[in-house]
Amino acid sequence: MSTMLQDYDHLLNIDPLSQYDILTTNPESHLYALGRCKESLNGRWHFTVDVYDTFLRKKFFEERVTDAQGRALPVDCDFDQWETVEVPSNWNCQKKEYWYFEGSGIYTRTFHYVPKAPDERVILHLGASNYGCRVWLNTRLIGRHTGGFTPFSVELTQHLKPNAGNRLILEVNNTRSVDQVPSLNYDWFNYGGVFRSVDLYRVPACYIRDSYIALAPNNRYDTLAVEITVDGAGSGIPVWLEIPELSLSVMLHTDAFGVAKSELTAKPQLWSPQNPKLYRVMVSTEGDRIEELVGFRQITTLGKKILLNGQEIFLKGVCCHEEIPERGRALTPADQRQVILQAKELGCNIMRLSHYPHDRNMALLADEMGMLLWEEIPVYWALCFENPTTQASAQNQMTELVMRDRNRASVVLWGVGNENPDTEARLDFMRALVDICKRLDPTRLTTAACLVDIDVMTVRDRLCQYIDVVAINEYYGWYYRDYTGLATILENTKLDRPLVISETGADALSGHHGMDEELFTEEHQAKMYQKQLELSEGSIQGFFPWILYDFRSPIRLNSYQQGFNRKGLISYDKTHRKLAHRVIQDYSCSVKN
Ligand code: GCU
Numbered sequence: 001m002s003t004m005l006q007d008y009d010h011l012l013n014i015d016p017l018s019q020y021d022i023l024t025t026n027p028e029s030h031l032y033a034l035g036r037c038k039e040s041l042n043g044r045w046h047f048t049v050d051v052y053d054t055f056l057r058k059k060f061f062e063e064r065v066t067d068a069q070g071r072a073l074p075v076d077c078d079f080d081q082w083e084t085v086e087v088p089s090n091w092n093c094q095k096k097e098y099w100y101f102e103g104s105g106i107y108t109r110t111f112h113y114v115p116k117a118p119d120e121r122v123i124l125h126l127g128a129s130n131y132g133c134r135v136w137l138n139t140r141l142i143g144r145h146t147g148g149f150t151p152f153s154v155e156l157t158q159h160l161k162p163n164a165g166n167r168l169i170l171e172v173n174n175t176r177s178v179d180q181v182p183s184l185n186y187d188w189f190n191y192g193g194v195f196r197s198v199d200l201y202r203v204p205a206c207y208i209r210d211s212y213i214a215l216a217p218n219n220r221y222d223t224l225a226v227e228i229t230v231d232g233a234g235s236g237i238p239v240w241l242e243i244p245e246l247s248l249s250v251m252l253h254t255d256a257f258g259v260a261k262s263e264l265t266a267k268p269q270l271w272s273p274q275n276p277k278l279y280r281v282m283v284s285t286e287g288d289r290i291e292e293l294v295g296f297r298q299i300t301t302l303g304k305k306i307l308l309n310g311q312e313i314f315l316k317g318v319c320c321h322e323e324i325p326e327r328g329r330a331l332t333p334a335d336q337r338q339v340i341l342q343a344k345e346l347g348c349n350i351m352r353l354s355h356y357p358h359d360r361n362m363a364l365l366a367d368e369m370g371m372l373l374w375e376e377i378p379v380y381w382a383l384c385f386e387n388p389t390t391q392a393s394a395q396n397q398m399t400e401l402v403m404r405d406r407n408r409a410s411v412v413l414w415g416v417g418n419e420n421p422d423t424e425a426r427l428d429f430m431r432a433l434v435d436i437c438k439r440l441d442p443t444r445l446t447t448a449a450c451l452v453d454i455d456v457m458t459v460r461d462r463l464c465q466y467i468d469v470v471a472i473n474e475y476y477g478w479y480y481r482d483y484t485g486l487a488t489i490l491e492n493t494k495l496d497r498p499l500v501i502s503e504t505g506a507d508a509l510s511g512h513h514g515m516d517e518e519l520f521t522e523e524h525q526a527k528m529y530q531k532q533l534e535l536s537e538g539s540i541q542g543f544f545p546w547i548l549y550d551f552r553s554p555i556r557l558n559s560y561q562q563g564f565n566r567k568g569l570i571s572y573d574k575t576h577r578k579l580a581h582r583v584i585q586d587y588s589c590s591v592k593n
Contacts, residue, residue, distance in 0.1 A: 010057040017056055020134060024144050024392075027399035029231075031153040031201055032210045033125045034360075034407075035292040038199040041111065041124075041168070044084035045194075048077075049091065050104040050171075060106075061136045061169055079108045079167070087198055088127070090191035090328035105193055107170040111200075115162050119205040121232075122160060125153040127196025127359060129172045130329075131180060136169035146393050147181065148174070149356040149378070150400035151196075170194060181393045182378040187565060188321055188355070189552035191328040196359055204287035206232040208239075209258075211283045212406055214443045215270075215296040216263060219310060224264045224296070225443075226252070228283055233258035242282040270309045271295030271409040273349045276370035278409075295367055295409030299445055301468050306445075306498045306541050308372075308412070315500055315542025316588040317350045317374070318343050318569070321551045322358040325573050336362050340369050342570065343548060346581065347588025352502060352544050355380050355418050357401045366410035373408070374447065374502075374544075376415025377401055379433070385425035391432065398433045399440065406441040414441070418449040418502075419473055422461050431466050449473045449502040457485065458492035459499070470495055471502035473546070476535075477528040478506040483535060490539040500542030504532050507566040510550070510576040520560040525567075526579040533587050545584055549574060 009016060048055075055061065060077045067073055085094045091105050092098055113122070124135065130148030134141060138161060143154030160166055174192030176184045209231035216223040228239050237254040246268055252260035269277040278293040300307045306315065320339060322329050331339075336359065343351050350372035353362060357375060366373050377397040384390040398416065405411050416433040420426050434446050445468035450461040452474050464470045476486040493499065508525035516527040529545065536543065550568035557563070564572060569581040 017053060020056055020141060022141060022144050024146055024396065025152045025154060027396045028403065029209070030151060030400065030403065031123050031125055031203070032208070032290070032403070033151065033153070033199065033201065035290040036201060038125070038201050041109065041198040041200060042087050045087045045107045045109045046079050046082040047085040047091070048082050048106050049098060049101055050106050053104055055104065055106050055171060061141070062139050063167070088195045089193065089330045090195045091193040092191050093326060093328045102175050102190060102192065104171055104173045107172065107194055108167060110165045110167045113160050113162060113164065113166050116202060117204070120202045121155060121157045121205060121207065123153050123155050123201045123203060124168070125151065125199050125201060126194065127151050129170065129194040130174045130190070130192050132173045134171045136171070138166055147397040147400065149358075150397050151360065151404055152400065179384050179387050179389045181383060181390060181397060182380040183383050185382070185555070186355070186378070186380050187553045187555055189323070189554060195328065195330045206230055206237065206285060207288045208283055208285060208290050210403065211290060213281060213294055214406070214441070215268070215298055217298050217300055217443050219298070221270060221298060221309070222265060222267050224266050226262050226264060228252065228260045230254050230258045230260070230285055237285060240284045243279050245279050268296040271297040272308060273370040273372060276368060278367060292407065293367065294407050297409050299412040299443070301445065301498055303496065304498050304541060306469065313349070313593050314591050315350045315372070315544070316348050316591055317352055317542055317544035318346055318348045318548045318584070319352040319354045319503060319544050319546050320548040321354060323549070323551050331359060333361055333365070336365055337369070338574070339548070340365055340371050342574065343371065344369070345585070346548070346569065347585050349593070350374060350412070350542070352415070357397070357404070360404055363405045363408040363410055367408050371410055373411045374413040374415055375401060375405060375411050376418065379417035379420060379430065381419055382421065383429070385423065385429040391429060394429065394433060395436060398436045402437055402440045411444065413445050413447050413469060416446060416448045416467070419451050422463070427462050430463055434466050445469050447471050452489050456492070457488045459489065459495065464495065469498045469500060471500045473503035474501065475504055475506070477531055483531040486532060487535045490536060498541040499539070500544065501532070501536060501540055502544050503546040505546035505567040507560065508578050508580065509560045509566055510571040510578060512560070520566065522579040526583050529580050529583045545569060
């Protein structure tokens with residue numbers, strides 16, 4: 001390329017950005033980042049918002065500060081003079097000016113790398129960054145990920161400078177676009193940035209990339225299905241699995257693909273919300289070792305029933321966004337524990353973590369505290385279901401979520417979508433997601449929050465026959481003021497599998513009181529739930545109020561809402577319990593399971 005075009009590329013190139021759309025990371029090759037030593041890269045990173053994508057246009061990542069003769073060049077960027085922000089965090093919460101910012105944020109820091117073993121490999125792991133993230137190390141673009149709520153990892157080994165400073169750059173972009181998942185329009189706030197942990201993992205040349213262990217759903221509760229993937233291994237590599245409390249210690253061998261698979265006889269105590277029993281599970285190879293706490297339980301359906309460990313269970317649920325005042329989606333473990341405690345206080349045995357994968361620690365805490373979980377990816381409202389980029393993004397996110405949490409006993413339902421149009425393209429799109437769940441994890445149930453067909457007042461979404469549990473979002477008493485619509489639907493709906501109400505609710509401004517048919521009052525919200533519970537009694541296998549807390553949403557603009565969806569049973573700051581909170585609490589305590 002002529003020097004002219006090269007030097008003026010940032011001026012003359014109408015599309016300078018697509019050259020950076022390298023292949024995204026492979027979701028099945030991510031490091032299973034649990035139960036092994038790590039070096040945290042959290043803390044203060046240099047940061048700038050980059051409104052015109054100048055970082056990419058002018059190739060700041062090359063750090064070219066002198067010309068061929070060594071003379072200093074007037075470069076429009078000096079990384080280490082930029083302000084610093086906290087990682088993990090959402091940039092919206094770091095500075096008032098960034099509150100509504102949608103675009104690119106550039107994070108950079110250096111770290112000194114001293115090799116600890118000759119053949120060690122170094123892997124960078126991010127818990128999540130919203131939405132797109134490109135990774136540079138020492139001026140090279142080495143990885144790209146899309147999807148705002150799932151983990152990914154990038155290998156650094158071959159680009160690292162040993163015994164020297166290394167510069168890492170993360171270019172994160174949360175601009176909404178039509179072909180993404182979710183697409184342009186949704187009912188939550190688009191927090192941007194690196195809002196979950198950033199860590200470095202040192203692993204040997206052959207390392208345990210993934211470990212999957214679960215109770216085989218055979219109604220005998222006596223078989224553990226194990227699948228361990230060793231990266232860099234061929235066949236015959238020994239892999240040890242130990243569960244001391246079950247006196248289980250076996251040696252397996254990898255196949256040609258580096259996978260060691262087996263079914264082992266064992267009779268564990270079964271995990272349940274009442275008895276969240278966890279076992280220490282250790283997996284090791286000659287050079288590597290991981291350890292985690294795992295619970296064993298069986299979740300199945302039988303006709304319209306949902307069975308946990310063979311016993312019928314009613315899902316006493318609540319929906320929840322991942323949000324905390326002041327810090328957006330960057331919840332601490334203490335915040336996460338409080339959320340689960342407040343759901344328990346409400347009498348719930350299950351939480352729907354909507355509408356995107358929440359932090360991995362929620363599932364670890366739910367395992368420990370005894371709370372079932374519904375986890376889902378943001379296949380939300382209208383998407384470009386025919387678009388291959390959109391399909392790939394949804395399939396990546398589904399794969400990343402399932403691979404991240406398929407050892408968590410608390411997770412019983414994979415949600416493949418929420419309120420989507422019943423079209424051919426959408427059906428294929430979501431069936432592909434169901435297939436991914438079943439291929440990667442045959443031990444759990446699949447579901448989707450479907451819309452009711454209001455023309456014929458029944459649930460007849462074509463997706464119903466491909467998911468294990470049918471869920472409906474309905475707001476009779478709110479968006480439709482006539483409560484009885486719910487009774488009509490339940491009467492008309494003939495399904496051969498469990499049906500749950502995955503969302504219902506009404507906005508109520510905390511502390512705003514009035515008549516029980518006056519909208520936005522606590523009295524109306526409470527009445528709405530009383531009616532819903534009355535009319536659905538005996539026709540459903542689960543009930544999930546929308547929602548535990550008020551939450552931020554830029555599409556909620558009336559004077560009661562002011563940028564918040566006010567359907568919480570508890571206020572945004574998690575302090576005020578609205579009247580409906582007691583209605584749900586009393587109800588949950590009345591349901592015996
Ligand atoms: C929908 C949607 C939620 C939304 C809720 C509401 O059902 O799934 O994300 O917040 O309705 O209208 O409040």
